[in-house]
Amino acid sequence: MPTQTMKAIRLHEFGGPEVLRHEAVAVPEPAPGEVLVRVHAVGLNPPDWYVREGMPGIPPEFRPPFDLPLVPGTDISGVVEATAADVHDFTVGNEVVGLLRFPVVMQSGAYAEYVTAPAADLAPKPPTVDHAHAAGLPMSGLTAWQYLIEVGHDHPSPFQEDRHRPAALNSDTTVLVNGAAGGVGHLALQLAKWKGAHVIAVASGAHETFLRELGADEFIDYTKERPEDVVRDIDLVLDTVGGPTSRRFLPTLKRGGALHPVYFGEFDHEENARLGVTVTGTQVRANGAQLAELGRLLDAGTVRVAIDSTFPLADARAAHERAAQGHIQGKIVLTVA
Template sequence: MATPTMRAIRLHQYGGPEVLRYDEVPVPDPGPGEVLVRVHAAGVNPPDRYLRGGMTTVPGRPEATVSLPVIPGTDVSGVVAAVAADVRDFSVGDEVFGLLRFPGFDGSAYAEYVAAPASDLAPKPAGLDHAHAAAVPMAGLTAWQFLIDVGHDHPSPFQRAPHRPMALGSGTTVLVNGAAGGVGHFALQLAKWKGARVIAVASGVHASFLRDLGADRFIDYTRARPEDLVRDVDLVVDTVGGPGSGRFLRTLKPGGALYPVLPGEFGEEDLAQAGGDVTVSTGQVRSSGAQLARLGRLLDAGTIRVALDSTFPLAEARAAHERAARGHVQGKIVLTVA
């Protein structure tokens, strides 16, 4: 009997978007604790591009987690096609979405089918199509675990102390840098859900989008430096990182905190100007079907929304990665599977 096959994007070598190949491969079999998902959409995330570029280990896991050829991708939305004998929470025909096997590079979501741990999945929000649902898992869970509830006790590879989200409420001011991106637009909405006042920082083209999501104040970083305009912020969520990210320490009030989602660079001058009584705390997002289910209920209720920057057919994954490389993404980029 012939082995069933599917189409998938695979890497046979590392490099630019041109190394993404549209291959025919065997359909995976779900192992213990897994379900087979017929993929309808897969989200495009920074770790997918890091893997494509040659990163084979993730922070906290020094051993290589992949070998070529490999199917990239972690964010998925689809329909359960088969279940392992020990799975009780899902049945064939259920619509699901999830962040698969993260931290790690073995999610294999850029495919027509994927074998997914049942614990990484949640029921797809009924009010979302698969493209919007696939845009949620990594970005939404990152914002949730930074701002609402870490939800696990795994040691952080980035700092000794565990990350503890700050209590947010009506007396709290939160600045979100990179507010129009995947993590940023969820962080803005979750902070508003908790009652905080939110200052959104992005380029001017995103102003109306972010005000529509609930931003109380918008700063166009191409016209003014946020650190020159803002003081006495309780929390900065920096989704951009990189050189100069320490400047946001100057915006904090005593006792405030900076949460760098991506690695930042902080000099002694930045810390000195902040006055010393501030916290810098980060973490690493992890798969969680339970937390994703909570996000799903907020999405179904319309409390938070997910934005799509653009969608591309699975076969055009190269174009999707090229779009990501151009930057200024509003929401998320998603691959759709016919």
């Protein structure tokens, strides 16, 4: 063990960004099946601020228990510092990236200098990508992958009984990505293009150049026109914003089309059947094998992670304040000295 204590971000109460404290805590020890990772960068995700706030918008029956104080965060890029005796896939010195324990544990202690990680949740860090960009990949990349390419697990969504099955994407497919400039959106756009689809990106006008550089075939500035008013005969809508307003995209779909809201809203099964469309979602889950596939695409330059902004670990509060401002282009990342 390299040190007895480390610096980490902890919250002792729920609330705004001001509850995030930079303080000394004990270095964790890897349990069987785990490794200890020296963290170099941490990717921020919406569950980080949902948990920080105490998940007030989640019905009590879906709200997992949290023991305070807790160290937030799930997405890391770093270097293996130590391994449990039963871990053979990784050795000390390996550079790794991972989405840790999600959603079994909503926050896994990633906002820290060291974190323990299940070996099965890790993948090799793409060698041509730095730690900051690698840390932006796990949750957003796996969300896009599990919605568009392969679910990779048989766990039902907590919000619906229907199982999610990704639609086949090819050169005959038209995909609309709402919220295309965000963490999930900009990676989903690139995965859809990788599969040959024609992609319509929806975001505010400030992101048009960025999204066209990523491969968007068409762009809709939602501040000037509503996509549901101007497009029809779409094969697939990936709504990374989701929620109660997601059903507004139903008229854009052709019969046989599908709507995938990342944050599930309220839908009417009878209406969906009448329109001849499918509405399904899933909950992203940690998956080291899928993350390795994404890493190979990143390493080859087929997909890239865009960074909106970076903050030192000690400035996690400022990073959460940036997230609250919205209009994020890519990912917010914490760097660990």
